[in-house]
Amino acid sequence: MNPAPNLAESLKVVVEEGVALCLLDVPGEPVNTLSRELGSELGELLSSLGKDKAVSALVLASGKKDGFIAGAKFEMIERVKAAEEGEALARSAQRWFDALARSEKPVLVAIHGPCLGGGLELALACHYRLASDHVKTQLGLPEVQAGLIPGAGGTQRLPRLVGLAPALDLILSGRRLGAKRALRMGLVDEVVPAPILLEVAKDRAREFVSGGLRARGKESARAALARLALERNPLGRAFVFREARRKLEKKTGGHYPAPGKALEAVKYGLDHGFQRGLEKEAELFGELAVSEVSRRLVGLFFATTALKKDSGVDDPAVRPRKVEEVGVLGGGLMGSGIAFVTVGAGLPVRLRERDDRQVGRAFSSVRGLLDERVKRHSIGRLERDSTLRLLTATTDWSGFERVSLLIEAVFEDLALKKEMVRAFERVNPGGIFASNTSAIPIARIAEGSEHPERVLGMHYFSPVEKMPLLEVIVTPRTSPEVTATAVAVGKRQGKTVIVVNDGPGFYTSRILAPAMNEAAELLLEGARVDAIDRALTRFGMPVGPLTLLDEVGVDVGQKVGKTLHEAFGERMAPPQALERLLKDGRLGRKAKRGFYTYGQKKKEVDGAVYRLFPEVARREVPEDEVRERVVLAMVNEAVRCLSENILRSPRDGDVGAIFGLGFPPFLGGPFRYADSQGPEALLTRLKRLEERFGARFEPAPLLVENARAGRRFYR
Numbered sequence: 074m075n076p077a078p079n080l081a082e083s084l085k086v087v088v089e090e091g092v093a094l095c096l097l098d099v100p101g102e103p104v105n106t107l108s109r110e111l112g113s114e115l116g117e118l119l120s121s122l123g124k125d126k127a128v129s130a131l132v133l134a135s136g137k138k139d140g141f142i143a144g145a146k147f148e149m150i151e152r153v154k155a156a157e158e159g160e161a162l163a164r165s166a167q168r169w170f171d172a173l174a175r176s177e178k179p180v181l182v183a184i185h186g187p188c189l190g191g192g193l194e195l196a197l198a199c200h201y202r203l204a205s206d207h208v209k210t211q212l213g214l215p216e217v218q219a220g221l222i223p224g225a226g227g228t229q230r231l232p233r234l235v236g237l238a239p240a241l242d243l244i245l246s247g248r249r250l251g252a253k254r255a256l257r258m259g260l261v262d263e264v265v266p267a268p269i270l271l272e273v274a275k276d277r278a279r280e281f282v283s284g285g286l287r288a289r290g291k292e293s294a295r296a297a298l299a300r301l302a303l304e305r306n307p308l309g310r311a312f313v314f315r316e317a318r319r320k321l322e323k324k325t326g327g328h329y330p331a332p333g334k335a336l337e338a339v340k341y342g343l344d345h346g347f348q349r350g351l352e353k354e355a356e357l358f359g360e361l362a363v364s365e366v367s368r369r370l371v372g373l374f375f376a377t378t379a380l381k382k383d384s385g386v387d388d389p390a391v392r393p394r395k396v397e398e399v400g401v402l403g404g405g406l407m408g409s410g411i412a413f414v415t416v417g418a419g420l421p422v423r424l425r426e427r428d429d430r431q432v433g434r435a436f437s438s439v440r441g442l443l444d445e446r447v448k449r450h451s452i453g454r455l456e457r458d459s460t461l462r463l464l465t466a467t468t469d470w471s472g473f474e475r476v477s478l479l480i481e482a483v484f485e486d487l488a489l490k491k492e493m494v495r496a497f498e499r500v501n502p503g504g505i506f507a508s509n510t511s512a513i514p515i516a517r518i519a520e521g522s523e524h525p526e527r528v529l530g531m532h533y534f535s536p537v538e539k540m541p542l543l544e545v546i547v548t549p550r551t552s553p554e555v556t557a558t559a560v561a562v563g564k565r566q567g568k569t570v571i572v573v574n575d576g577p578g579f580y581t582s583r584i585l586a587p588a589m590n591e592a593a594e595l596l597l598e599g600a601r602v603d604a605i606d607r608a609l610t611r612f613g614m615p616v617g618p619l620t621l622l623d624e625v626g627v628d629v630g631q632k633v634g635k636t637l638h639e640a641f642g643e644r645m646a647p648p649q650a651l652e653r654l655l656k657d658g659r660l661g662r663k664a665k666r667g668f669y670t671y672g673q674k675k676k677e678v679d680g681a682v683y684r685l686f687p688e689v690a691r692r693e694v695p696e697d698e699v700r701e702r703v704v705l706a707m708v709n710e711a712v713r714c715l716s717e718n719i720l721r722s723p724r725d726g727d728v729g730a731i732f733g734l735g736f737p738p739f740l741g742g743p744f745r746y747a748d749s750q751g752p753e754a755l756l757t758r759l760k761r762l763e764e765r766f767g768a769r770f771e772p773a774p775l776l777v778e779n780a781r782a783g784r785r786f787y788r
Contacts, residue, residue, distance in 0.1 A: 082100050082114075083097060083098060083099045083100065083105075083110070083111050083114055084096070084097060084098075084114050084115070084118055085098060085136060086118065086122075088125075088127060088128055089275065090275075090279065091127065091128060091129040091130065091279065091282065092128075092129070092130050092131070092132060092275045092278045092279060093122050093125075093128045093130070093131045093132070094132050094134065094271065094275060095118060095131060095132065095133050095134070096134055096135065096136035097111070097133065097134070097135050097136060097137075097141075097142065098135065098136025098137060099111065103137075103140075104137060104140045104142075104143040104187070105135055105137055105140060105141065105142045105143065105192070106142065106143055106144060106145060106146040106147075106191075107142060107144065107145045107146060107166070107190075107191040107192070107195070107225075108145075108146045108149055109149065109162075109165065112165060112166060112169040115169055115172075115173075116168075116169055116172055119131075119172050119173065119176060122178070123176065123177065123178060128178065129178060129179075129278075129279075129282045130178055130179045130180075130181065130278035130279070130281055130282050131176070131178060131179070131180045131181070131278070132180075132181045132182070132183055132271070132274045132275055132278050133180065133181070133182045133183070133195070133199065134182070134183040134184075134185070134270075134271055134274065135185065135186065137186065138186075139185070139186045139207075139209050140185075140186035140187050140209075141184045141185060141186050141187060141188040141192050141196075141210075142187075142188060142189070142190075142191060142192025142195060143187050143189055143190070143192065144189045144190030144191050144192060144215070144216075145166075145190055145191040145225075147219070147371055147374055147375065149162070150162070150219075150221070150362055150371060151371060151375075153359075153362045153363060154363070155363060156359040156360050156362070156363050157359060158359070158362075159224075159358055159359030159360070159361070159362030159363060160355045160356055160358065160359030161355075161359075162224070162358075162359075162362070163224035163225065163354065163355035163358040163359065164355045166191060166194070166224060166225035166226075167224075167225055167226050167351050167354075167355060169195075169225070170194060170195055170197075170198035170225055170226050171198070171226070173195065173198040173199060174198040174199075174200075176200075179200045179201065179278060179281040179282060180198075180199045180200050181199060181200060181201040181202070181203065181274055181277060181278050181281065182195070182196045182199040182201070182202050182203070182274075183203050183204075183205075183270050183271055183273075183274035184196060184202065184203065184204040184205065184210060184212070184252075184261070185204070185205040185207060185209075185210055185267055185270055186205075186207070186209045186210055186211075187209070187210075187211050187249075188204075188210070188211070188212045188213075189211070189212070189213050189214070189215055189249070190213075190214060190215060190216055190223070190227075191223075191225050193212050193213065193214055193227065194214070194223055194225040194226050194227040194230070195225070196212075196261075197226065197227065197230040197231060197234060198226060198230065200281070201262050201263075201277060201278075201281060201286070202260070202261040202262050202263075203261065203262065203263045203264070203265060203270060203273060203274050203277065204252040204255060204256070204261045204263070204264050204265075205252060205264070205265065205266065205267035205270045206252055206253070206264050206265065206266055206267065207252075207267040208251070208451070208452065208456075210251065210252045210267075211249040211250065211251060212249065212250050212252070212255045212260060212261070213243060213247065213248060213249035213250060214227050214231070214243055214244050214247065215247040215248075215249070216247065216331070216335075217244070217245065217246075217247045217329070217331040217332050217335060218247040218370065219331075219367060219370045219371055219374060220329065220330070220331050220361060220364060220366045220367030220368075220369070220370040220371065220739070221331055221358060221361050221362060221367055222244075222331055222334050222335040222338060222354065222357055222358055222361060223244065223335070223354070224354060224355060224358035226351060226354070227244065227354075228244060228335055228338040228339045228342060228350065228354045229338075229339075229342045229347055229350040229351055229354060231243065231244065231260075232339055232342075232343065233347070234259060234260065235258050235259045235260055236259075237310065237313055237339070237343070238313055239258050239259075240339065241313070241317050241336070241339065244335050244339065245317065245321060245332045245335060245336065251450060251451070252264045253450060254450065263277070310343065314336065314340055317336055318333070318336060321333060321336065326610070326611060326613065328366070328613050328737065328739045329366060329739055330361065330364065330366060331361055331366070331367070334357040334360070334361055335357075337353070337357060338350065338353050338354040338357050341353040342354070365749075366739045369738070369739060369740065369741035369745055370738060370739065370741075372741060372745070373727070373728070373731065373738055373741065373742075376724045376727065376728050377569055377728060379724070380569055380570060380571065380724075380725075380728060381564065383560070383570075383572075384557045384560060384561075385545060385556045385557055385559070385560035385570065385572040386553040386556050386557050386572075388553055391553040391554055391557050392554070392557065393554065393557040393558040393560070393561040393562075394477055394505070394554060394555075394558045395477070396420065396477040396478050396558060396561070396562055397420075397421070397475075397477060398420065398421045398422070398423060398475055398476045398477060399415050399420050399421070399422050399423075399476060399477070399478050399479075399480065399562065400422070400423045400424075400425070400473050400476035400478070400479035400480065400497075400504075401415070401422055401423070401424045401425070401479075401480050401482060402424075402425050402479065402480070402481040402482060402483055402493055402497075403425075403426065403481065403482040403483045404424050404425075404426045404431055404432065404434065404435025404436075404438070404466070405431075405435075405482065406438075406535060406536070407482040407509055407533060407535060407537060408424065408435065408482035408509075409434075409435045409438035409439055409442075410438075410442075410533065410535070410536055410537025410538050411480055411482055411509065411533055411537055412424055412435065412439055412464055413438075413439045413442045413443070413537065413538055414537055414538060414566040414567060414568075415562075415566060416439070416460050416461070416463040416464050417443075417460060417566070417567075418565045418566050418567065419463070419565075420463070420562075420565065421463045421464075421465070422463060422464050422465070423465055423466070423467070423472045423473060423475075423476055424464065424465070424466040424467075425466070425467055425468065425469070425470070425473070426466065426468060427468060428468055429468065432466045432467075432468065435466060436464065436466065439461065439464055440461060442538055443457045443460060443461060444457070470496065470497075470499075470500045473497065473500050473501055473504075474500050474501050475501075476501065476504060477504060477505065477558075478504065478505045478507060478558065478559070478562060479497050479501070479504055479505065479506050479507065480507045480508075480509060480531055481493050481494075481506065481507065481508045481509060482509040482533075485510060485511060485512070485513065485629065485632050485633075487513055487517055487518065490508055490510065490513065490518045490521070491518060491520065491521030492521065493506075494506050494518060494519070494521040494522045494528065495521050495522070498522060498523055498524065502523075502524070503527075504527070505527050505528075505529070505555050505558060505559070506522065506527060506528045506529075507528075507529055507530060507531040507559055508528075508529075508530050508531070509530070509531055509532060509533055510530060510532065511532065511578075511582050511629065511632075511633050512577060512578045512579070512582045512583075512632070512633040512636040512637065513577075513636060514575055514576060514577055515528060515529060515530045515546050515547070515548050515551075515575045516548045516549075516550075516575050518530075519548060519550065525548065525550045525551075526550050526551060526552040526555065527551075527552065527555050528548070528550075528551065528555075529545060529546060529547050529548070529551045529555055529556065529559055530544070530545065530546030530547075530575070530579065531543060531544075531545055531546075531559055531563065532544040532545075532546060532579060532581070532582075533568075534581075534733050535624075535625070540732070540733065541567075541568060541569050541732045542568065542569055542570075542571070542581070542728075542729060542732035542733035543563040543566070543568035543569070543570045543571075544570075544571055544573060544579060544580060544581055544729060544733065545559045545560055545563065545570055545571070545572045545573070546572075546573055546574070546575050546579045547572060547573075547574060547575060548574075548575040549575075556572060560572060569728060569732050571721075571725040571728055571729045572721060572725070573714075573719050573720060573721070573725070573729075574718055574719050574720075574721075576640075576714075576717065576719050577636050577637055577639075577640035577641070578633065578636065578637050578640075579719065580711075580714050580719055580720055580725075580726065580729050581729055581730070581733045581734055582633050582637075583637065583710060583714060583719070584707050584710040584711045584714065584730065584734070584743070585707070585734055586630075586633060586634055586637050586645060586647075586710075587645065587706040587707060587709075587710050587769065588618055588703050588704070588706050588707040589618050589621075589622055589630060589634075590634070590645070590646075590647055590648055590706070590769070591618075591702045591703045591706045591769075592605050592609075592617075592618035592619055592622075592703055593619075593647070593648040593650040593651060594648050594650075594702075594766075595694060595699055595702065595703075596619070596648075596650050596686070597648055597649070597650050597686065597689060598689070598692075598694065599689050599690055599691050599692040599694065600691075600692070600693075600694040600699060601678070601691055602619050602668045602669075602678045602682065603678050604693070604694065604696070604699065605617060605618065605619055605694075605699055605703075606618065606619050606620050607696070608696040608699035608700045608703075609699070609700065609703055609704075611696070611700075612700050612704060612737065613737025613739060613740060614735050614736070614737060615735040616735065618703060619668045620668070620669065621735075622661065622667070622668070623661035623662050623667035623668050623669055624661065624662055625661065626660055626661045626662075626663055627651060627654050627655060627659060627660050627661050627667060628655060628660050628661075630647075630651060631647065631651045631652070631655060634647030634651065635647070643768060643769075644768050644769050644771070645769075646769075650685075650686070653685045653686070654667070654668075654682070654685065657685055659682065666679070667679070667682075668682055701758065701762070702762065702766075704746075705755075705758060705759060705762065705770070706769070706770070707730070707734075707736075707743060708743040708746060708747055708755070709759060709770065709772060709773050709776070710773075711726050711730065711743040711744065712743075712744075712747065712773035712775050712776045713773040713774075713775070714726065715744075715775060715786075716773060716774060716775035723742075723744035723745075723786040723787060726742065726743060726744050727741060727742020727743065727744050727745055728742065730742050730743050744786040744787065745786075745787065747776070747785075747786060748785040748786055748787055752776060752779040752780040752783070752784065752785065753780045753783075755776065755780075756772055756776055756777060756780040759771075759772040759776070760772060
């Protein structure tokens with residue numbers, strides 16, 4: 074075994090029996106990312122090894138413990154100021170990978186851990202691809218999620234490797250595949266256990282040289298017939314593209330240009346040949362790199378990346394407590410969801426419910442969520458069983474003396490939550506108590522505690538297993554160590570965590586309430602339920618406000634509204650529409666009665682809901698007005714939260730609204746949206762609404778200040 078001369082810092086090469094093992098290891102970084110420097114180093118390496126007679130084949134792998142290449146370095150893309158620069162950047166990457174593909178010596182790649190974006194494009198250019206069977210090995214082209222398209226040959230190589238339809242599915246969705254699914258698709262040639270990945274890769278390289286191995290290229294008869302019908306004749310290919318475009322338009326609503334551009338690049342390459350396809354790919358990449366949508370989505374990436382490194386406290390010396398077990402009070406929808414993400418993070422959970430029947434339901438819920446992961450091949454049955462063993466339950470307080478952190482998920486009742494604090498402290502005086510309340514001020518809950526410094530909020534979003542945000546709420550008395558502990562546990566659960574200061578409704582519930590109220594006011598003025606929801610989904614929200622209210626529960630919305638009304642007065646007064654719904658037993662989806670009908674194949678507006686408002690004639694309210702009133706109510710309240718120090722920064726406000734409430738990511742969040750509109754224009758719009766509808770649209774003082782000073786939230 075002979076170490077080869079290293080040409081660059083990021084590439085370490087060892088030659089053994091004619092095979093050069095090249096480990097990519099960008100120094101000082103937790104993950105490998107593609108950059109101009111790494112591309113140049115790779116080019117130099119190929120040139121050098123190509124001339125080295127002692128080397129007959131090359132194996133590329135990662136020197137990082139659990140990651141291959143996580144994609145391109147976003148800072149490189151952020152520096153692009155003109156479309157021509159973005160196009161040149163893409164052409165450079167294409168040249169790097171063309172050199173790989175044209176190498177006379179076989180180039181194999183051994184993939185362990187995330188292989189995404191440019192990392193997968195590099196792998197596509199290699200002659201043979203091996204992947205480890207580890208759960209961390211994920212392959213995908215997620216560029217569309219950043220408002221971009223694959224720019225290093227991905228739109229051209231992938232369809233030619235796996236077929237048009239599977240390639241479009243991967244490119245247009247940005248989703249990731251595990252190694253076994255990638256093997257079935259033909260994206261990789263072989264899957265092997267992680268511990269022997271490099272040894273197998275080197276063996277395959279020698280077989281490749283001897284002529285005993287070639288890249289997998291055989292299709293099943295059925296797959297070959299499907300490709301012949303759909304891809305190798307003009308009519309079939311036209312059908313595939315037409316269907317893909319139809320689904321795209323329905324999914325994106327025209328707000329995200331990148332998937333459409335990716336579709337264009339793929340089609341152009343298949344129509345005009347590989348080389349011209351690369352040229353079109355680079356051109357479209359350059360256009361998107363300087364688009365407003367991409368800028369906002371890349372900004373969102375940087376915001377979430379910064380939050381991953383944020384401990385939640387300002388003092389870098391503060392360290393979180395070591396948490397070895399978590400307690401959960403309540404095993405309903407929220408409690409079982411919290412238990413699921415916690416045991417999924419490898420932390421034991423002790424759950425308390427009021428009787429054995431409820432304990433059984435909680436176990437069944439967690440088991441069902443784990444079964445779904447098995448069905449999706451995310452985990453195996455053995456991992457499911459070992460994860461489920463981390464969950465224990467009781468109907469008393471036994472075992473809670475050993476939990477480091479207790480997360481309370483009982484009914485939204487202040488007296489009950491205070492009682493839970495006192496009961497927990499009797500069995501565990503040193504433990505941390507976190508409430509999953511939606512709106513009750515944490516300081517009020519902490520009144521029941523002898524140790525208010527160990528009380529805070531951990532506000533999860535439903536369904537917990539799917540919603541990415543965790544809102545940690547701290548009072549002036551919450552200790553920094555306790556805050557850092559809650560943030561660390563949230564990150565371990567896989568959540569994006571923002572820390573906010575205490576106050577009625579905190580941040581997310583507080584800005585959602587006026588938007589919900591405005592939707593209900595529009596209903597009282599005669600707007601139709603589906604028209605209100607449609608106006609907001611066309612704006613880019615995943616669901617409309619009245620659909621969301623059905624999902625959350627009309628009773629929950631009413632309780633939150635009452636808390637905020639008491640705190641903020643008439644500005645937050647909930648409309649009478651909610652009271653009428655509750656009196657009629659319309660609690661939403663959970664009661665199968667709300668604004669919509671449930672239990673049928675197709676969800677439809679329940680026309681009977683209009684009979685609750687006999688004094689109102691239904692009328693067409695302009696969609697622009699519906700959107701204006703609901704969105705600006707939310708944005709204005711977000712600005713108030715910033716000025717009142719509920720929020721630590723506009724960044725946290727944007728991330729919280731996007732990941733917790735579904736504010737359109739392509740708009741960047743309420744503060745990015747406010748900046749895009751301009752403070753003066755936004756102030757003018759709010760004043761017009763205030764003149765028509767009163768104090769609930771009074772502009773936030775900070776917005777008035779910004780308009781006077783010509784200042785924006787992001788400088």
